[in-house]
């Protein structure tokens with residue numbers, strides 16, 4: 001599973017060019033990877049969706065966020081609206097940028113997870129530690145607290161976790177793949193033992209993933225894919241990463 005998080009980037013020309021270069025590079029329509037998704041800014045849902053249809057691509061559209069249960073929420077997009085469009089399967093929830101810039105805490109994020117689950121939108125819950133927490137050896141403690149959102153929930157088999165160390169996002173720095181693998185196993189064990197239905201989630205790695213380092217992560221047993229920011233803004237590079245996952249097939 002490989003998801004492009006375009007964050008606050010894109011315009012109509014970029015989207016046209018993105019699909020031309022993706023099509024030029026992608027092998028076999030990326031078909032074996034399982035899920036390939038794009039989370040564009042909501043104002044561009046239509047452009048992206050039309051390109052996917054026009055080119056008959058196996059790409060899902062995702063949202064970068066969702067409103068919580070309150071409808072007194074200027075600027076947000078509700079689960080009902082997303083359901084009406086019928087195009088959304090996945091929604092990124094609790095990205096560290098939203099935790100930091102919009103003060104989203106576990107309560108707010110849990111409310112959003114509920115909105116996703118009740119609407120058949122599969123949440124991608126982001127977790128991860130700061131550099132300081134990492135240096136203090138607190139990574140697992142921080143992640144366990146962030147995952148407590150899912151405690152005693154009946155989560156779906158498509159509920160996904162993205163491990164995104166904050167210090168690796170957009171910095172070019174990454175943890176070593178063995179460490180990522182170890183954290184992913186920890187996440188799977190915690191969620192499996194705490195959710196009502198003992199569901200073991202898929203876990204994606206996010207944070208400075210590029211076509212150069214993707215293979216090292218994809219070869220790790222517990223890494224089920226990637227959530228990609230900067231490198232996903234190029235259709236060619238994103239296709240290259242999808243091709244790498246396809247060739248490894250684990």
Ligand code: 13P
Nearest residue numbers: 005169170207208229230
């Ligand atoms: P970068 O790939 O740019 O480091 O961003 C990762 C991310 O935040 C994806 O959600």
